[in-house]
Amino acid sequence: MDTPRIEKRIGIRASTDAIWDVISNLRGWNDWNPVETDVEGAIAFGGQMGLTETIEGLAPRKVVARVVEWQPYAQLVWSENRGLWFRAMRYFEIEQLEQPGSCIAANGIVFSGLRGEMYFDRNRTRLRHSVDAIAEAWKAAAEAAEG
Template sequence: MQRAVEHRTGVQAPAEILWEVISDFATWGDWNPVHPRIEGALRIGTPLNVEVVLDGDGPAKVVEAVVQDWVPYEQLHWRTKRLRGFVTAIRYIEIENMGPTNATFSNGELFVGPLVRLVSRDERRRLRAAYTRMGEAVRERAEAIWSQRQKTPI
């Protein structure tokens, strides 16, 4: 059994700009309301320490994760274990190139395992709201960077 939560948004900036924002962990605190801090390296199997703030003003929780997959300019996935390992949560961030000046940004979480039914509807609602905030924040950041670069003479 599996359950998923996702948010998708269009971004008026190239996929390369989105990847620049996503892959620069040091700046996540400047723009990311859901994961204000992330530490680790982009290497499959590498541990990550990820701060999670679901309710905008709630306390941050540090989650230990492992990079499951990443493809430059396309995706970053990490996994965590829940409910004593009976549920695996795969957190994903994906970029789809839609043309030279726009892309689609998706972020969400997929839950799999024998106790996935215990991931409550309320938690999924809170996650969806958080991932919507993150999607809007990454869109604003990428579009601001792209806009500034368009104004800068070469």
């Protein structure tokens, strides 16, 4: 069985700098991200991040996660353990295209563990809408910042 994953890839007409600036400004997430707000913490290996996740149709919840991988202007990945059999890995990736000022950006969630797979199956449509909304909002914020 494939690992349960929800991902949205989107073209953004902005530089990697502008796209990364939107992601790395954690306090600014309230201005553009419709799902993940009140973000606090540090983008650093092992850094802790906290945020409020509001997925339509589900109760808002507080998330406490650890940064497991990051590379400026390329990616941010954090992991959240939600119990014995449930782990969620959240990621943002930026890929520079050949044409300057053009990138492909991806954001998604990978679920693992029995309960993670069950959560994915039960909420697949809600998760899809959330990841899509984040991608569109990230694109709009980065393109506006690029000018």
